[in-house]
Amino acid sequence: MNTLELAEYEVVPLTPAIFRATTMALLTGFILALAFICLPLSGWQADQPVTVTAPMLVDALMRLISWRGQGWLDYDIADQVLFRLCGIGIGMGLAGLAGFAIAHAATPAVDTRQHYSGRRLIFGKAAASGANAEILAKAGRRKQWMPELAPGVAWPRGWQVLNLLILGAIGSGKTRILLKLLEGLLMQAKQKSRDFGLLVYDATGEILAGLPVGNEDIAVISSTGRSRYGWAMSRDIRTIDDCESAGAQRALATKESGMWQDGAATLDAGVMVECMRSHEHWSAPELYAMSLSDPLWLKQQWELHYPPAAGLIEVDAAGELSKTTVSLLITWRINVLRTLRPLAEAWKDLPAKRQFSFAEWLHGTGSQPRIVVLPRNGRHPRISAGWISMAIDAIAGHVGDPDLLVSQTRLRTIALEEAPTLGMLPRWPEILDTGRNKGLSTIAVAQDLTQFRSAYGEVSRSILQRFRLKIICEQTPGPDAREIAQQWIGTRQVRDWKSARIVDGKTQSPDPQEVPVIPEEHLSDRLGVSGGAVHAVLVGLKQIYRLEWPITVWERRR
Numbered sequence: 001m002n003t004l005e006l007a008e009y010e011v012v013p014l015t016p017a018i019f020r021a022t023t024m025a026l027l028t029g030f031i032l033a034l035a036f037i038c039l040p041l042s043g044w045q046a047d048q049p050v051t052v053t054a055p056m057l058v059d060a061l062m063r064l065i066s067w068r069g070q071g072w073l074d075y076d077i078a079d080q081v082l083f084r085l086c087g088i089g090i091g092m093g094l095a096g097l098a099g100f101a102i103a104h105a106a107t108p109a110v111d112t113r114q115h116y117s118g119r120r121l122i123f124g125k126a127a128a129s130g131a132n133a134e135i136l137a138k139a140g141r142r143k144q145w146m147p148e149l150a151p152g153v154a155w156p157r158g159w160q161v162l163n164l165l166i167l168g169a170i171g172s173g174k175t176r177i178l179l180k181l182l183e184g185l186l187m188q189a190k191q192k193s194r195d196f197g198l199l200v201y202d203a204t205g206e207i208l209a210g211l212p213v214g215n216e217d218i219a220v221i222s223s224t225g226r227s228r229y230g231w232a233m234s235r236d237i238r239t240i241d242d243c244e245s246a247g248a249q250r251a252l253a254t255k256e257s258g259m260w261q262d263g264a265a266t267l268d269a270g271v272m273v274e275c276m277r278s279h280e281h282w283s284a285p286e287l288y289a290m291s292l293s294d295p296l297w298l299k300q301q302w303e304l305h306y307p308p309a310a311g312l313i314e315v316d317a318a319g320e321l322s323k324t325t326v327s328l329l330i331t332w333r334i335n336v337l338r339t340l341r342p343l344a345e346a347w348k349d350l351p352a353k354r355q356f357s358f359a360e361w362l363h364g365t366g367s368q369p370r371i372v373v374l375p376r377n378g379r380h381p382r383i384s385a386g387w388i389s390m391a392i393d394a395i396a397g398h399v400g401d402p403d404l405l406v407s408q409t410r411l412r413t414i415a416l417e418e419a420p421t422l423g424m425l426p427r428w429p430e431i432l433d434t435g436r437n438k439g440l441s442t443i444a445v446a447q448d449l450t451q452f453r454s455a456y457g458e459v460s461r462s463i464l465q466r467f468r469l470k471i472i473c474e475q476t477p478g479p480d481a482r483e484i485a486q487q488w489i490g491t492r493q494v495r496d497w498k499s500a501r502i503v504d505g506k507t508q509s510p511d512p513q514e515v516p517v518i519p520e521e522h523l524s525d526r527l528g529v530s531g532g533a534v535h536a537v538l539v540g541l542k543q544i545y546r547l548e549w550p551i552t553v554w555e556r557r558r
Helices: 015-038 054-066 074-106 125-139 174-192 206-210 240-253 258-278 284-291 295-305 323-339 341-346 358-363 381-399 428-438 449-465 479-489
Strands: 042-045 048-051 114-118 148-150 164-167 196-202 218-220 371-375 411-416 440-446 469-472 491-495 513-516 528-530 533-539 544-550
Touching: 015 074, 125 148, 125 544, 148 544, 164 174, 174 196, 174 206, 174 411, 174 440, 174 533, 174 544, 196 206, 196 358, 206 371, 240 258, 240 381, 258 284, 258 295, 258 323, 284 323, 284 341, 323 341, 323 381, 341 381, 358 381, 371 381, 381 428, 411 428, 428 440, 428 449, 449 479, 469 479, 479 513, 479 533
Parallel strands: 164 440, 164 469, 196 371, 196 411, 218 371, 411 440
Antiparallel strands: 042 048, 114 491, 469 533, 491 513, 528 533, 533 544
């Protein structure tokens, strides 16, 4: 911390370092003195060896100290005594210097300006105790064990259901914080047997590899290879409105554009409607097969059950498909082959108990696992983004369902690692807005604000405001760090007495000046991973708290 250049208004206090140096010097001297006593000296007396006792040693020392001349111990012990005393002194000095250097390096710089108004930055032990006091002031006293938002900071249910954003550059430690939070949620579920559910979007594979629960307690739904679980679409997409919403989301997530996006969304909705009508249980395999059905047969079915899709299939007088229709179908089926076929192969022939319903996960019904992990397909991200965004859309639909009652005990957490990689989720704001009353919250992790702007455009600011708590990790210098410092963290007013004027022999109080609570450069050079901990700033309470999290790394379990 203190190897960095200090601002002109900052100093590093010497008191903690002096206290540490004194403590270490005295402790070292005490230990060496005990060693002096426990390892007695031996000398000669009357031409025979003798072990020197404490009274004899005191007498000899008194002779040396009072300069009474040489005593009978001088020839045999004096040099040894002096050597040991010098060793004790040198040891105490070195211990004191080491303690001073270590403590001084670890002591954070303090602002010498006088705080006048606004929020303050609290750090050190006072930060954890202050944040904990603020949270418990609203949640009530800490009567039983609960997970921690940070070491020493309680995280009761009333704050767990508030949305949390973790923002930081690559290597800033944001995943370490996420793992620590997930540990706390899992421990809470084990100890209290709450109405608990956890959905994790795993962008890197680290979470799934080390998740500290048994394999039988996790539903892993992947989009490659042979997935252990598949998505039971028929149990989550139940109405025509659900089909239209899911179709629009799939077309958006798979990067269709313009008129093709609207057409693809309508065709996707049409095949879902037909699957819903013709299959009691259906998922990606049935949806894929239905998408490749004869267009003329689909048109006949859609004319009866979903006219909007039928209107896209134009037939000429000869009974052949028009060129426009052929062009649309080719474009759409290319997308189906690229993004839906892998899902159909991954979820093929899965038994009923391996079909996962997000609606049942939300309602807490059924016997399926309460923890579901959705890995990102690193080679083909559109595939995973397409179906995961559909699942999030389905969850949003069920959150607004009156059948899902308001609950003070239900706890469902959606943890999205690298959330912007899912692309735009149009109904995600519904979860952020209304999920709290239903016990549903989101922990989102992202690298920077630019990712959100790229995915959500003008509405990104509105979405970010829906996160009550924000953990700001190390930031990349630039516009994003400036926006966070100025708008998220804010400013305060201070008085700088160094600029005070003396008039008629009296010091006049300087005028208050507005300064950032945390300068933007400090978000880059004073946060992140250092000293065996992750340093980050907690925003969303009355004050700004700079806290420390342990560097959490899970052992690989699968």
